[in-house]
Amino acid sequence: MINACDVGVRIGDKDLLAGVSFAIMPGEWVGVVGPNGAGKSTLLRTLVGLTQHTGQVFVAHADVRAMSAKELARIVAVVVQQPVIPQGIVVADYVLLGRSPHLGLLQRETRHDRARVSQVLELLALTEFSDRRMQTLSGGELQRVYLARALVQEPQVLLLDEPTSALDIGHQQEVLGLIDQIRQDSALTVVSTMHDLTMAGEYADRILLLHQGRILRDGPPEEVLEPHLLARTYGATLEVLPADPARGFSGPVVVPVRHRADLH
Numbered sequence: 001m002i003n004a005c006d007v008g009v010r011i012g013d014k015d016l017l018a019g020v021s022f023a024i025m026p027g028e029w030v031g032v033v034g035p036n037g038a039g040k041s042t043l044l045r046t047l048v049g050l051t052q053h054t055g056q057v058f059v060a061h062a063d064v065r066a067m068s069a070k071e072l073a074r075i076v077a078v079v080v081q082q083p084v085i086p087q088g089i090v091v092a093d094y095v096l097l098g099r100s101p102h103l104g105l106l107q108r109e110t111r112h113d114r115a116r117v118s119q120v121l122e123l124l125a126l127t128e129f130s131d132r133r134m135q136t137l138s139g140g141e142l143q144r145v146y147l148a149r150a151l152v153q154e155p156q157v158l159l160l161d162e163p164t165s166a167l168d169i170g171h172q173q174e175v176l177g178l179i180d181q182i183r184q185d186s187a188l189t190v191v192s193t194m195h196d197l198t199m200a201g202e203y204a205d206r207i208l209l210l211h212q213g214r215i216l217r218d219g220p221p222e223e224v225l226e227p228h229l230l231a232r233t234y235g236a237t238l239e240v241l242p243a244d245p246a247r248g249f250s251g252p253v254v255v256p257v258r259h260r261a262d263l264h
Helices: 040-047 069-071 091-102 110-121 138-150 169-186 197-203 227-234
Strands: 002-011 014-024 029-033 053-060 076-079 158-159 189-193 208-209 214-219 237-240 255-257
Touching: 002 040, 014 040, 014 214, 029 040, 029 197, 040 053, 040 158, 040 189, 053 227, 069 076, 076 138, 091 110, 091 138, 110 138, 138 169, 158 169, 169 189, 169 197, 197 255, 208 227, 214 227, 227 237
Parallel strands: 029 189, 029 208, 076 158, 158 189
Antiparallel strands: 002 014, 002 053, 208 214, 237 255
């Protein structure tokens, strides 16, 4: 579904990405982790052709540089951290904007497009909010609306930039659980940048660990969320508890530990 081959992004004399290569299969959830400035958001932008890059990025066997924005939007939907919200727009109309890639020049939304919006609003338990102005919603409600707009594009790939960064733990679980259920039901491919390493290990099939624009490790959570590797990469003191399905831990649990020197 996605193939990156020796991808690099350079601004001035700084490499934001260098020598990045990986392949993502249809229906896979890949979590992208790493410290601030590692290149996570740059990688997502590159996957949809929004950076000047070396190497090649293929989505559904097509080079992203050879695709128009509308062509790419029919395949890939992106949820950014702080999307632009038109002033005064209500939820249903905001979500309907996600149908734009399927409309021709000057073509208006059809009954099918509005029916698709209604279906997605119902799926995400947002029907009661359809006439609410976006500015009146809570953080958790907004995150579901952003996801709804992405899903009405009917994408094959969903890119998420820190989808739970502004949410409390309950809403984090709610949003990630919804994404995982939709992925399983529709074979949606998901690529998400994540700060919370435990959440990444819980939901992602695979994790890419980035540092200074390079992939340090690519593999299943139990191979990437390794305490010595994470300590070196993040400069942190931590422990990693192994997955324990009997206790409900489907992935490794990363626990920050107060440095001994701080206790004196």
